[in-house]
Each structure stands twice: as C-alpha cells, then as structure tokens.
C-alpha cells in the first residue's frame with residue numbers, strides 16, 4: 001500500500017485547463033474527492049474547509065464572475081485584454097472548478113494559520129484523488145483570488161479566506177515529468 005500511495009504522491013502533476021480534453025468526468029468521482037478532502041487532519045476538529053463546486057452551467061457563471069471581477073476592479077492602466085479573455089476561458093475548458101474556502105470557526109484557540117494549513121491538506125487529498133483517477137487538476141491562486149470582491153461573491157465572513165480555485169478536467173493519459181531539487185538539500189538530521 002505504501003508503494004502505491006508514494007507513487008501517486010510523486011507522480012501527481014499539475015495539469016492546466018488548456019491541456020484538458022473535454023471528456024466526461026462522473027460527478028460521483030468528484031464526490032469521492034470531496035469525501036477524501038473531508039478526512040484531512042485539522043487541529044481541534046474544526047474542519048475549516050468549505051468547497052463551492054462549479055459544474056455544467058455553473059462553469060459559465062464562474063467564467064462571467066471571474067471576467068467581471070477582473071474588469072471592474074483592475075485599474076485601466078493595468079488591464080490586459082489577453083488576461084481577461086484567459087480568466088473567462090479557463091472555467092469553460094474544465095469539467096469542474098472547486099472554490100476553496102477556509103471557514104473560520106468559533107474556536108479561536110486554533111490559530112487562523114492552522115485552519116488554512118488544514119484546508120491545504122484537504123486540497124492535497126483532492127489533488128491526489130484527481131491524479132489517481134487519471135484526471136488533470138491544479139490549484140490556482142491567480143484570477144479571482146487576488147480580488148477582495150471574490151470574498152464578497154462567496155459570501156464569506158471577515159475571518160474566512162478564499163484560498164483559490166481547483167480546476168479539474170480530463171487529460172487522456174498525458175504524462176508529465178516533475179521537477180524537484182533533491183530532498184537531502186532540504187533536510188537536517190539531528191542525531192547527537
């Protein structure tokens with residue numbers, strides 16, 4: 001079992017909407033990934049992850065919202081037509097897009113940072129499920145996330161955080177080589 005898990009972790013790669021092949025993904029698979037997310041570790045059992053899943057016509061809704069928020073809130077001198085078009089296009093190339101939200105609970109003994117870390121663990125569970133099923137996905141912190149108006153759109157409280165969008169699509173067996181520096185350069189062992 002370890003070998004299988006480890007292989008999935010190491011071979012998981014980010015795949016982007018421009019690489020998706022627009023085949024079908026059963027909704028049941030997405031529900032399984034969300035269930036996996038729900039089993040992420042979290043301090044104090046606060047379970048701070050919340051997800052907003054865009055599917056079907058909802059992808060058009062997200063496309064419209066992402067485009068509008070960018071256009072309305074970007075100063076004219078910074079506005080890029082190409083970026084605007086891309087932000088609108090990405091959801092439409094995907095089968096599902098999951099809005100990632102940290103919902104701050106009432107237990108203030110748990111630092112906010114830890115709530116966000118728990119959400120990241122939950123998202124990694126989704127990413128591993130997506131990869132193991134042979135789909136493509138990636139966590140985006142571009143687009144909507146940069147704008148406080150996104151928080152408003154999702155109806156979040158002051159202390160909640162909108163942490164990004166997880167795009168999911170089909171990739172028809174495409175493979176990618178990963179790239180990491182050696183772990184030995186990032187680890188210090190203490191043994192005396």
Ligand SMILES: Cc1cc2nc3c(=O)[nH]c(=O)nc-3n(C[C@H](O)[C@H](O)[C@H](O)COP(=O)(O)O)c2cc1C
Nearest residue numbers: 012013014015138139140141142143164176178179
């Ligand atoms: C929190 C987080 C935010 C990310 N945001 C973006 C993003 O906004 N745009 C992007 O192209 N990739 C984003 N990524 C994906 C990374 O670019 C990707 O994980 C990295 O290139 C390593 O590739 P791999 O996932 O295939 O190993 C994000 C990943 C994480 C964990």
